[in-house]
Amino acid sequence: MNLTYLICISIFNVGILGVYGFTRSTIRSLEMKSNVPITHAHHQWYVVAENDKIEKNVPTKIVLNNVPITIWKTNDNSYAAVHDICPHRGVSLSRGRVDTKTGCVVCPYHTFKYNSCGRMVQSPGQKNLRTSTTFSHKTDIVYYRIKEVNNWVYLYDKPLYDVFESPPLHDVWFEPEAFDQDYRYITLSKDFNVDARTVTENSLDILHISELHNFGNPRDPLPKSDKTEKVGEEHTRVSYKYKAGPTSIPKLVYNIEELIIENEYVLPHYTVARVKFGDFINTIVTSAMPISDDKTKLFVKTYRNN
Numbered sequence: 001m002n003l004t005y006l007i008c009i010s011i012f013n014v015g016i017l018g019v020y021g022f023t024r025s026t027i028r029s030l031e032m033k034s035n036v037p038i039t040h041a042h043h044q045w046y047v048v049a050e051n052d053k054i055e056k057n058v059p060t061k062i063v064l065n066n067v068p069i070t071i072w073k074t075n076d077n078s079y080a081a082v083h084d085i086c087p088h089r090g091v092s093l094s095r096g097r098v099d100t101k102t103g104c105v106v107c108p109y110h111t112f113k114y115n116s117c118g119r120m121v122q123s124p125g126q127k128n129l130r131t132s133t134t135f136s137h138k139t140d141i142v143y144y145r146i147k148e149v150n151n152w153v154y155l156y157d158k159p160l161y162d163v164f165e166s167p168p169l170h171d172v173w174f175e176p177e178a179f180d181q182d183y184r185y186i187t188l189s190k191d192f193n194v195d196a197r198t199v200t201e202n203s204l205d206i207l208h209i210s211e212l213h214n215f216g217n218p219r220d221p222l223p224k225s226d227k228t229e230k231v232g233e234e235h236t237r238v239s240y241k242y243k244a245g246p247t248s249i250p251k252l253v254y255n256i257e258e259l260i261i262e263n264e265y266v267l268p269h270y271t272v273a274r275v276k277f278g279d280f281i282n283t284i285v286t287s288a289m290p291i292s293d294d295k296t297k298l299f300v301k302t303y304r305n306n
């Protein structure tokens with residue numbers, strides 16, 4: 001998978017609405033059919049970071065739907081996530097440090113220590129760590145479920161108070177390539193000054209394929225056929241069949257006449273674009289993290305089995 005392809009999917013597509021394939025109204029109608037509110041008021045798993053960009057024991061601030069959250073990775077590679085604002089005097093915990101003995105994040109102002117469940121376990125002068133699991137609105141902060149799989153760090157956006165709260169009902173959605181040994185992948189991320197819905201829609205745009213990609217066919221740019229399948233309650237796939245261009249890589253190198261492009265939309269913010277020619281499959285998965293109403297971080301993972 002070359003960089004042009006990646007950049008096309010994640011950068012150049014912004015501003016080109018999905019003229020063919022998934023359009024804003026298509027996405028809206030999928031949402032209505034699946035009884036998912038347009039605003040997605042229910043909680044979700046979001047990709048919030050790339051594991052290899054997060055240093056161990058260094059607090060990192062992320063902002064998800066306007067909520068500041070501090071995440072950190074401990075010595076054993078497990079993650080923690082708590083609200084970023086220290087309840088004592090309102091300082092950002094991400095500007096502090098991680099205490100490697102306790103695994104707590106330490107506020108940079110008065111050094112209060114917060115554990116992975118948001119409990120303030122030690123203030124200056126206190127010898128012993130507080131062990132109570134009861135949430136105190138005066139001293140503690142909410143925490144979030146967070147986990148890493150295949151270099152993506154996923155966070156469930158429901159603020160948690162109870163340390164014994166059971167795992168969320170909606171589990172993380174993973175692309176099948178994530179667990180297939182035949183695939184290799186690379187990841188990247190990119191910030192956009194536009195809302196997450198627009199970024200997601202543009203990840204699904206396919207009209208540019210014929211012109212911009214080396215497997216496209218500028219002389220015969222439209223698909224020969226298409227098929228729509230409902231994969232799950234919040235997951236739809238559209239498959240397009242194309243004739244390979246005479247100078248395209250599939251035709252020139254492999255003498256392949258036909259290629260399939262699968263576009264998937266997994267509500268509300270995952271997309272998949274899967275290019276199949278012969279035995280070769282290249283897949284691009286995107287996950288849009290809404291930072292605010294007009295800022296988005298897009299995470300892109302590209303797989304190939306060749």
Ligand code: FES
Pocket residue numbers: 086087088089090091107108109110111112
């Ligand atoms: S502001 Fe955080 S400990 Fe005082």
